[in-house]
Amino acid sequence: MADIVIDRVVKEFGTFRALQEVSLTVNDGEFVALLGPSGCGKTTLLRIIAGLETQTSGRIVIGGQDVSNLAPRKRGLAMVFQNYAVFPHMTVFENVAFGLRMQKAQQTEVKRKVERAAALLHIESYLDRYPAKLSGGQRQRVAVARALAVEPAVLLMDEPLSNLDALLRLEMRTELKAVLREAGTTTIYVTHDQTEAMGLADRIAVMYGGKIDQIGSPLEIYATPATRFVGGFIGSPPMNFIKVQCSQGTARIGDAALPCPATSKDIELGLRGEDASLSPDGSGIPFDIRVVEPMGSHLLLTGSIDGQSARIVAPPIAKVNAGQRVGLTVDPTRVTWIDSITGRAIA
Amino acid sequence: MPARTSWIPYALIAPSVVFLGALFLVPLVQTIWLSFSAGDGFSLENYQRMAGDLNFSLAVRNTFLLTLVVVPLQVVLALAMATMVTKLDKGRDLVLWVLTIPLGISDLAAGLAWLALLQNTGYLNSALYALGLIQGPVGWLSQETPWALFFAIVLAELWRATAIVLVILIAGLQLIPKEFSEAAEIFGAKPWTRFMRITLPLLKPSLQSALILRTVLAFEVFAVVYALGGRNFPVLAGEAYVWQNDNQNYGVAAAYAVLIMAISLAATAVYLRVLRTRPEQLP
């Protein structure tokens, strides 16, 4: 059993609070992605879990054992560093073998495991080279192979595929997911790439400004964002937020009326571009199209609703032009209502 | 745009070339020439006289002995101190400053300071006498106590010149990103293993510089030895001094100088070869 409990972890650098009471539980064998913009504290949290950084307060429990004050090597985990940290004075083989050597594994076993990890990451042909001769993407794969070679119970990865080109990244992503699932590895995967998080993770923790805004399955996070930030960060195009007046449980935009939660006067309608459809007769929410971008699989329409900018996705064959006003119909069960003041979704 | 004039770089390095030529190359050639000439032409007479001298083999032995003892000790000490200093959070600059004070003291002054401590009427004897450990003054630096004298010289040299190794190694340690050590720790390396497998190999270029510098200087050791032991502990540079000043024989003095240079060059060549970092292993 190697579940991870992060219990109200706070990290301060001087007076700067990089993490504010972060709590997160990762179940045994689960794959959780930490998703958030640059500087939100992902690396800091990962380094605290690994023991490379000391939390200001809070606890880390791995597999039922409080490891808050244990040295990194006693926590039983492997890690892929954001800047690889591949040893320059060792060959790729020795890099991948490093963890096994530290465990004093037999040479035949070392060879077998290194070759397996290398094959998985497609670095077999560089095994006797030195890292200085490799590209950034190749070094990154060496770092991942080094972590996989020890077959860890807990694996921490800090943007491990960020330097690969798009095609290879897609392939590595799929293979990584399959391997980790098969091995039952408990994984925390840091990324700022939402498609990566969506594709890989059992659950996603969306971080923002040193806090976790929402934890949930990719679908939950996408369909019911907990905050304006999550809605705007996840999905492409990002969720639209339209300020509306909610009176007596009804919000009116043009000649459309939507049922709204009357908890607050200042609320925003959170609407995904793909959850609105063009009404055949021009009725519904009025949308003034400014730019039409054909994306192949769909049309991306940029314009405004009630003077507030919005992006809508339309079928590729829709007959629309820039400058035109169209009507949008919206399924009331698929919209999110946001409290303008707190920025949180109204449940 | 006109083609960049090609004489500018040469003009810019010309002053240093002239400087080096006048103050380094010319005296060097003169010294070599002097050592190989006697009477009216090329001759090995100076070298024969040098090698035939009573003190010669003693000076060679002492110089090598000192170098072989002092330099490794200094490197080990400096490594230990550098590792500790780089781990300090507060007061690091102050500690480093205090540790490097001996660097600012001339080697003769350092030798005299240790002489004041260790001579018959020195502080060490006074302290030992006050504690009742000795009955009267003990001569630590005499011909009768060669090992005490040797030990005193080693001590003074360690005190005087370890800091230069320290400074070079600290600069080198700061160039190594901390992630390498962190990654090793994550994968199970204990502190000593991390030091041996990660830090030391990555520090090799700095170790090489420090070793070359210290070894060359150790072969030239003179003032500290002279202050503490006079000619009781002959060393190569000291013999050169004696032949130059006391015996007024510039030819033999030059032969000693050339010998020291040859030994230094050989040591440097060994370090360059043994401690070379292949380009593909650089970070």
Ligand SMILES: Nc1ncnc2c1ncn2[C@@H]1O[C@H](COP(=O)(O)OP(=O)(O)O)[C@@H](O)[C@H]1O
């Ligand atoms: N050692 C440190 N000292 C001071 N501030 C730091 C340190 N490490 C990180 N920070 C700050 O903490 C915040 C979070 O950093 P980080 O965890 O690296 O973000 P992310 O990985 O999400 O991009 C940033 O504002 C960063 O400047």
Ligand SMILES: [Mg+2]
């Ligand atoms: Mg980061």
